[in-house]
Amino acid sequence: MAIKQKTLYEEIREAGHSRRDFLRFCSMMAAYLGLESSGVAQVVEALENNPRLPVVWFHFQECTCCSESFIRSSHPIVADIILDKISLDYTETLMAAAGNQAEEALHATMEKYHGEYVMLVEGSIPTENEAYCCIGGRSALEIVKEAAEGAKAIIAWGNCASAGCVQAAKPNPTGAKPVHKVLKGKTVINVQGCPPIGEVMAGVIVHILAFGRMPQLDRMGRPKAFYSRRVHDTCYRRPNYDAGLFVESFDDENAKKGYCLYKVGCKGPVTYNACGVIRWNNGTSYPIQSGHPCIGCSEEGFWDNGPFYQHLPSFPGFGIESNADKIGLGLGIATGAGIAAHFLATNVAKRKRIKNEDIVINEK
């Protein structure tokens, strides 16, 4: 069957959105992607002329929060256009077909678009016993390896697919592993968080659509556009930290004034994510703004770095307990130094894992 692929711009116009809407969308995406204003033209050009990408979305050991977050993406046309218009050919959560018909749809895309489709993975893969996660009678491990073979790009959604998340917390009873650990030699984009912010998920897809290559990744495989800043550094409560103004217990007088949550366990100083900038659900709020410490959900192994309500100097890897009850700038410097050391150490360990190679997608 001949396939006429439409460009995103055509889809948007047919959906009844104006060119003005389209350009506003492109500007917004360019801004989120951290581009200079000249980059907007590139986004416009790419979305107008590139055909829709076939996409397959797998679910393994997960809770579906990533799918839910994706459909929360709030820009005027992302839910309408990106979600439907990338040609989402397989997703157990939303697809009409079930059973054999669903599996047929998957294989049709994998064959017809071999080497062309984008593979999205939500969930970790159990390795203790393959029978711990089966779909259509086949194991997650078998499915992920088969699909990766013909994928042009692989995106790991959320902490499960990027780092194993809650089921990989000690003692990891099912041997849950992230995608990059079962697909050796493949480049995987790790869109971290539990879940990732919806607009970040959409932004990564738009980046691939618009520029025909992968976004720049950090050494944990995370797109730099969204994961290069600590929550601490972009936190609007940061001046309270610097001034030594802390919440001592939940709902105390200081909590009612919105002071820094560091002493009730905030992991913002060791967490790289866009929460402080993009915020959640169309910029409505983010955990710290709503009075709860960051639990560090975009970091590998964050479940085992708790307890959540214990403040950071006793965080594993930080030898600065003596500063625990001092407040103010001195502590800030000490903590910062500890964080830098921690981050460097982590990066060295991960260095070999990620090869940030651009790949060409939708080459015209």
Next chain:
Amino acid sequence: MANRIVVDPVTRIEGHLRVELDIQNGKVVDAYSSGTMVRGIEIILKGRDPRDAWAFTERVCGVCTTVHALASVRCVENSLGMIVPPNAEMIRNLMFAAQYMQDHVVHFYHLHALDWVDVVSALSADPAATSTLAQSISKWPNSSPGYFSDLKKRLSKFVESGQLGIFANGYWGHNAYKLPPEANLMAVAHYLEALEWQKEIVKIHTIFGGKNPHPNYLVGGVPCSINLDENNAINAERLAYVGTLLGQAQDFINQVYIPDLLAVASFYKDWAAIGGGLSNYLVYGDLPMNGYNDPSSFKFPRGVIMNRNLNEVQEINPADLEEIQEFVTHSWYEYEEGDETGKHPFEGETKLNFTGPNPPYDQLNVEGKYSWMKTPRWKGNAMEVGPLSRMLVGFASGKDEYVEAVTGVLTALDVPVEALFSTLGRTAARGLETQLMTGWSMEFYNQLMANIKNGDTRTATTELFDPDTWPDEAQGVGMTEAPRGALAHWIKIKDKKINNYQLVVPSTWNASPRDAKGQRSAYEASLIGTPVDDPEKPLEVLRTIHSFDPCIACAVHLYDEKGTYVHQVETF
């Protein structure tokens, strides 16, 4: 001779579900439900800080996000004797209501609707007639001929592109689709509008809990503070935001969801006689108006109905060791005293006994063990949990608003009360409780506002937050009503750490395999008698399964890899 068919994956659900069905003379004569994924979250919880458990258990499910967090903070509060402030109770109720409204609407449009709505048939709809239909059932403003004409064009181009995306390989044109093209087109319009709206209502979670999915909870209350004179706290602007979102939700549910539900149901009245299944219904109850320790104030009353007897509501006590038992006869593990035994969850250890075929496999051995789910029973009976159970218990309790809602829908559809016990009844009950929720959420909001106006801004009880104030040992149970039904967590705390933690979740009640006596659970029972026009396209099977809104990640999290069942509390 029956013909065995397998549906795996069952799509448009949360998690990994497989059903095997025996078909004879165009009807299901037997059914087997199997959960095919495990994670082992309770074993991971052991030894951790009880105050952190809400975050771990919240990750059991991201579709019904919040419900496990709520059950978790309640079990810790119950074990330590903490009473949360009235504002925290109302904020929890508001988050609960937001979850129901979002989850039920998404279920109806995005998970269930394609069982009833033929997207391809919508292509032949007359936009003007669609407009007339839409305006005859609702005052929702997006209803002009031009609106439906644009949508039809958009849909036509989409289909012509050859890339059908999520609609590829659907059962379009199946004999079981009964809606006229205009109703199909209207439903497709609302499918897209619901997708747009659902991301709004969850902002209530973001305001109070910082994000959605997976907003933050707190043992002892809620993490946000109220301060009307502070930009960094819940103030008049934040509260007005919540009020606006609730108003929008009320409009969408009353003007779109409910009219659509009734319109679709009127074409499928035959489904009021299909899919009834079990005749026993169980509800823990929730939505306190006077503190969680006063069940008489619950909007969802607690109780059990046996044998569809709506004249009697029996009491239930999840803390009673005699009431709930679990069976492993057909689950992939074994009891030391023999697999025919039923055990209270607190009573012992269970070993995994994986007897299933190694993947890849074509069929499970349903004569033996065939699922990762254990089989819970109440006083030996298989129970259905969920929206239908809640509506029935409310109705049988004689609560006016339930009686009014139930009789209203029965009258509108011109069906007898027995019609409730069906696939259609389950789907209608979900709509009815969503409609009730729109009114209740305003009550929660008004009570919160009144309380703040009276000078009470407390949102957390922190006297017992510090583990140094805790006894050496403590234990408790936390219950709630998840959108999919009765949910409870049990915790045992020793030396400030979690000694044992267990969950019995709605989809375990409904989706589990047979028990020792061979009694089917709700999914399997309800599938018996379901017509199957074309075994290659088991659309009708999906209707009944989806009427339960399966949430399988919730149901199959209970075992570790050595087969140690986590329900291992020595005493309660």
